[in-house]
C-alpha cells in the first residue's frame with residue numbers, strides 16, 4: 001500500500017523531495033517543512049502527483 005509521492009515547495013513550486021506514504025494510514029495530503037534550495041529557507045512542501 002506504499003505509494004511514492006513528490007513533495008513540492010509551496011512558495012516556488014520546486015519539486016525538491018520524493019518520499020513514500022502509506023495510503024491506508026495517511027489519507028490527507030502530506031505537508032512537511034523542508035529546506036528549499038531555490039527559496040534558501042525552510043518552507044512547507046506539499047504532496048504532488
Ligand SMILES: [Zn+2]
Pocket residue numbers: 009010011012013014036037038039040043
Ligand atoms: Zn521554494
